[in-house]
Amino acid sequence: MSTLRVNTIQSTTPNTAISIDSAGNCNFSGTISQGGSKIIQWVEVTPAVTEWSFTGSRTSDAYNLNPAAIPAAARYVLADVFATASFSDHQNFVISRDPLSNQKNWVDSRGQQPSGQFGALARQAIILNYTGESDGYTPNYGTWYSSQHIPTNGRTIYFGNYGNSNSNGWLYIVTKAYSL
DSSP states (O other): OOOOOOSOEEEEETTEEEEEOTTSOEEEESOOEETTEEOOOEEEEEEEEEEEEEESOEEEEEEEOSOTTSOTTOOEEEEEEEEOOOSOSOEEEEEESSOOOSOOOOOOSTTOOOEEEOSSGGGOEEEEEEOOGGGTOOOSSOEEEEEEEEEOBTTEEEEEEOSOTTOEEEEEEEEEEEEO
16 A cells, blocks of 8 residues: 655646645535536535514525625535424425425324425425424424534525415524535
8 A cells, every 4th residue: 555645736727726734624615526526515604694584385485595705606505494383283394495486295194204306406495394383383493403404695695485375484594514
């Protein structure tokens, strides 16, 4: 086994730079790919909260995420989501990079995991389920959905609630990183 040891290395071509600094950190500018496929690269940010309330069914409300350091080229954020809902039944929260209308992709019954759509770019979304009283569940405090990859259009996301039209509540998104 052989080991390559360097103090520093720098290679630059148009729009691309690869460097290994004296601490051993490997830094890239541009897109990293393996076998011709792009690799998602997460850039950490100081966690910041974006919150809003909703009443009734909603379709394609646009929100700008915090922190403002998320660049216009961002395609995803990594975030924790906290959702509350009132007395009403089954909520189907959809968060996406493009406005979506009449999207009702139910995650299904209580205890199911969040799901995502990652087909055509215009339909990429994360879908979060929130069950209600008629499902045998009382939403006293809300539900955490940890470490969700949410498709974005820069800092902008689109929110839809395709659940019971009598519902109201809050969504809190704690953004931890973004990806280009």
